[in-house]
Amino acid sequence: MAEANSISGKDLQEMFTAATGWLEKSAADVDALNVFPVPDGDTGTNMLLTMRSSIEDAYQVANNSVSAVAQAIARGALIGARGNSGVILSQIWNGLAQGLDEKETMTGADLVQGLLLASRTAYNGLSNPVEGTILTVIREAAEAAEKHASEVSNDLISVMEATVEAARESVANTPTLLPVLKECGVVDAGGQGLYTILEGALHYLKGETEQLKLRRPWMVASSIPLTTRAPQMVGAEDEVPYGYCTNFVIKGAELDPEKLRRRLEKKGLSVIVIGDDSAVRVHIHTLDPGDIMHYVNHLGTLHQINIRNMDEQYRDFLEMQKERMPEVDTAIVAVVVGEGLSQVFTSLGTTIIVPGGQTMNPSTKDLLQAVEAVPSEKVIILPNNKNIVLTAEQVPALTEKKIHVVPTRTVPQGVAALLAFDYEADLETNTVSMYQAHLEVKSIEVTRAVRATRLGGLDIKKNQAIGFLDGDLVAVADKPEEVLNEVLERVEPDKAEVVTIYYGADTKPAEAEQAAASIRERYSQLQVEVVQGGQPHYNYIASVE
Template identity: 40%
Template sequence: MKIKYIDGKQLKNMVVRGCQVLERNKKFVDDLNVFPVPDGDTGTNMSLTMNSAKDEVESVVNGNVEAVAKALANGSLMGARGNSGVILSQIFRGFSKACKGKETLDVGDFAKALHMASDTAYGAVMKPIEGTILTIIRSVSERAMEIGEIEEDICRMLEMVIDHGEEVLSKTPDMLKVLKEAGVVDAGGKGLIFILNGFYEALTGKIIIEETTKREKKSNLKIHGDKSIQFGYCTEFIIKSTNANVENLKKKIMNMGDSMLVVGDENLVKVHIHTNNPGNVIEEGLKLGQLVDVKIDNMRYQHENRLEKKDLKKYGIVAVAMGEGIENIFKDINVDKVIAGGQTMNPSTQDIKEALDSINAENIFILPNNSNIILAANQAKALSEKNVIVIPTKTIPQGIGAVVAYNPENEVDVNEKNMNLAMKDIKTGQITYSVRETTFKDIDIKKGDILGISDGEIVTVGSEIENESHKLLKNIVDEDSEIITLFYGSDIEKERADKLAEEIEEEFEDCDVEVYYGGQPLYYYIFSVE
């Protein structure tokens, strides 16, 4: 069946089916990951991101292409997990930009949307690497632009675009040496192909399975009865208009409350204000156009975990960590909020933003403590109204070192500089196990092998945890090293960790050795060398 145009309903079906196809194949995508450690895998992260997008899209009732695409962009942005999820959210953000003002899409429109998706994704990555999902979205968008000039059928275009994408995907090992060594194609690129396959299936008559369960957001309300709040209702909404006068609206509502924020243009205006008469504010908004995303919160009836009204403190710190012991260490060194996450569980942009919102501070430092969380942290920063500084820590020891270098008496730029310098002075070693068979830099790795990792590189492979620990430390301890800190995981008993620490102290007699319970899953030991 030839399809010359797709409307909002069809686009919604495409998103739902794309999510389902990716969900069904996420394990396949996970298994393409070159790095064999049990970390936040590409397929899982992309699937979680798509599920968030799907939930948002399904909430759109009788929307046109613009409305559905906007929901797709917003849902994926807030649910983005890991680098692959963040890049996917940027792809959908670009796609949404091209759909602005569109009731339907024809072949040319769809091709331009893919082209904008590619440009936006590339623009969001500081140092784009070819042979990744970026290469795939660029290649399929270029092919779509070519087809859009000669083809009218969107189904036929998608079929040809997917074929081209698969062809380019098969060449990614020639673009990235690490893929060739492992004998796999790029995981993120394959995930994107699965999503496009879902789009194609939706348009060609495949049955879309209705989801019977929805994610529930739980909230416990507690009456605070704080009579000191002058304006009790936090009122927010978006105005969709054709000729809104933003400055005029500001003047009309500025005396109705405080904490006013009115931003946007003549077509879309975001309004936020604390007022005692939300109806009056809404009435002014209705004079300009249709209201969406209306939200009114009685600030005297706060969520249980919301901070009471008080002056902002100068600094706050958010850290991402996994393991009871490590979480407690961060709390002991005055980290305000520890987000549970790291290996296998990358927090979303929304998770990080909620942590930022929960801290009553003017300046907030984020410590991702994992390379796969840095992009999501930066997206949360962009969404926050506070001054957020992302310290790009990739490991737990780097995060702890950065916090130790922080001084609440220093200015923001001095703290940022000192925390970044401290992070770079710390070497990290990790002992874990392989979750799949692979070849990494000419090293044959079997499932279940014990791996020693130094700052993201596999340097030892063996069968015994303590042996690999010694071999790993020989790789990272040098004549300038003074302190070796050992964090033992949930699968290691204290006596075993203490015995290893004694052996390390004998082997590296010029270093002080410290032992802490980390409680982290999957990683038997984490070493900090400084």
Template identity: 60%
Template sequence: MTQNGNISGDQFRDMVAAATDWLEKSSQDIDALNVFPVPDGDTGTNMLLTMRSAVDETFKYNEPNVSTVALAIAKGALMGARGNSGVILSQIWRGVSIALKDKTDICASDWAAAMKQASETAYQGLNNPVEGTILTVLRDVATTSQQELENGVQSVSELVEKGMNAAGESVANTPSLLPALREAGVVDAGGQGFYTILEGALHFLRGEIEDMQFRKSRVITGNIPTGNLAGQYVVDDEEAFGYCTEFLLKGENMDIDKIREWLKKKGVSLIVVGDPTTVRVHIHTLKPGSVMNYVCDLGTMHKVSVRNMDEQHEDFLALQKERMPAVDTAIVAVVAGDGLKEVFKSLGAQSIISGGQTINPSTKDILQAVEAAPSDKVIILPNNKNIILTAIQVENLTKKKIKVIPSITIPQGVAALLAFDYEADFETNFNLMKEAKENVKTIEITRAVRSTKLNDLNIKKKQAIGLLDDELCAVGDEPKAVLDEIISKLDLSKSEVITVYYGADTTEDEAKILETELIEKYPSLQVEMVNGGQPHYNYTVSIE
């Protein structure tokens, strides 16, 4: 530290180098947090390699001031960025360099400004920023740094400490913001990496270099319980994963915005950052050749990396299978809607595939879930008549023993799961579940997508329509009125429970009104209201 407690250029460089060494100790622990279905490299390793490149660049300058070091870090990070996390990290350092331009040393207000600019720059670099990631952690650090500065903190070291503590709390909260983290029972890997970098910087500022040799950073645990979700596998709306494609493009007068707009049509997880002479690109694409043909006309490509994510996904499935507790019979279910997914997981389904009406999963999707299931005996619940035949195809594509319960509705799938007996064998459970699905009536309320005449019903486009056990039987202007009409025609003398799963297009207030009315009309029945979150269907109703 300088005499006034500020950080000089040499100290800034050494601080970043020490933080990189500290990150290296935990890079494998951070890698282990990568549990998403499409692993995009290894977060800890990618962040470490990016930081090493940044540090190497700083040692090309003698007696540098803070501004020079910051620019060198940003340049080195951009040139050496690896993976999604590395590119985002390079943008963090770019923001820091912008805030520290023309600075000879760093005071507390400079550090707060650097964190603020880093956050803004990182968010701007992504097409679709996702909360619950390193972006959220960085923003929380920036907010805390500014607040602490306004509260009178004047020491850079103390401000870094306050920011690091905020980062720890933010990392612990990431599972509450990102369902995939909550289901996997881990925190965000990039956020953990950034916390570790701040922690290493703080150790340096405190003069704890010797102590750093014999310790390493802790892996933060989430601050919400994961319940029984560990060991379950969720396949989201699926298609071929393609290739994780990364490269550095060097040229003159390149238009970053134009490059980004063109590449948006060629893939997902797109990041395009840099300046008119140097552009870093990260994209997941099915046709990396098309991407490269385009950019080759703009400049020269360097540090090209193309990784087959379908192969990475197979490795992930094998890892997931190893992590899952063994069961005699595993259940794979096709479900749409976050609430309904939670219902099926709570009832014991080990693998959930996102799908249903209008979003039918492919044979590949179902096969991948079957292979990931923690048993060689698997029962599949399609829960939609258009998915049954697809599920049956899987029987000939795997060495596992497969049974398909021909469930055509969500309530049938729930009834089948409730009948599952953990002490029974595979064949017995199949028969129990198949029989149970027949003992439930299903009402589904949606809106017509076109005008037609069917089952003696004149239907206008966007009118509410009702199906009873997949047969169209009612039409009206309002979903609740159509549901009332169907229920009123049923013989409920032997029924005990009405369960209503309300969809994404139905408000909680509407659901509460319906619940009150059903209780008043049918006092002898137990009425349950569940936020299913399913698309397209206002209500999916089970009557047992």
């Protein structure tokens, strides 16, 4: 089946069979991804069973037109749909069938048409479409197919390649759209399933049958890392699973899917109702499945009833998630203020951030709570401020957990310590190497004088910019940038490698960039990085390594 500009109904059957086989190989991995809208935990299996039902119907068609086969696929998917994503998948094939209506064969242009309608039908089928799911993936894939066909080539394989590539990018991007995915560090399971199906279809179109046999689909990795939540968010109710995932089909006469959906939306969440006046498929998450069954029983006959407890699935899911992350048994609690700085610390692997810093010192209790909240028996605390080191050192005596404090007195020291964290090493080894690393960095802090004074041989007027080097006041000037430069001159910048400048909430990005540019100009060997720290009080915090 290589090198074709259009395919027949028979080819479409086989393409779906190949795609289903491809999905089958990774169905278990897709199951493991599932978190949305509450963890059903079986998205891959549901999509696979939906696809199988499609194929069964597809092979009952005697007619060799793509139109007839696509309609059979859509019908099979509707009747066989399971779970949230299975139902949405059936809507997608329904749209595809509409796009291929009355077509004998499918060309690249027909595929584009089918995908666009698939996307539209999928969105229309839901009362509350959510981005960052399979919906986004089908939409972005369809848009990419359309763009490719009009701007590059409308050759069938070429269009399919563009579709698959766009689907992959879209899947990788789902965590940026859907916070629950970001928190779990996974991509959307339904999106991954759809991508895999499309990729399987592409392999078939390209005649790559041996690979379909031998290789396995790759799981798309999230484009953003796993982030850990702040302590106050632990146990937030938006993710607590509830009740039963309830699925069934009603067969009867004069059914009204619209009306039924409106009714069911009052009785549960994640409601999906699709079908026509003779058969309707329902998916709902509810606390009382009995009430739902009782309500729909009079509408017609019930088929394929499937009710599962989601709490059990959720527990299994959490267990599985644990296994998927690096087996780090040491957690890190850091005291940080400023959105940018918090991001820096989180992205470097801080488990919990306790907000605080200059003039906002957290209490021993605040730190203790954070230490107790982390899912680990061993914790390293980074106080990141000289006024907090002592507070942090009170914590080990107050908890059963094993706590080490690396006495970081500045933000740059905290970052240097964090970078030295070794994922392989134990608590003791890490404490030693982080301690060593925090000594090896020079910290510059630039702020404004709150009153006039004379200190360290410097005459300081109120509101002038003052600069500290490792906690010692060493420079004063009218502009913060002047002070930054003056302090930098004291640390032999011609021998340093990296300068990182974190600019504060009151500093304009352009000013920070200009300061960095002037440093680069004077010291061409320096790698100067500018990061929005967002910290209050300090115009600049900089590290020199």
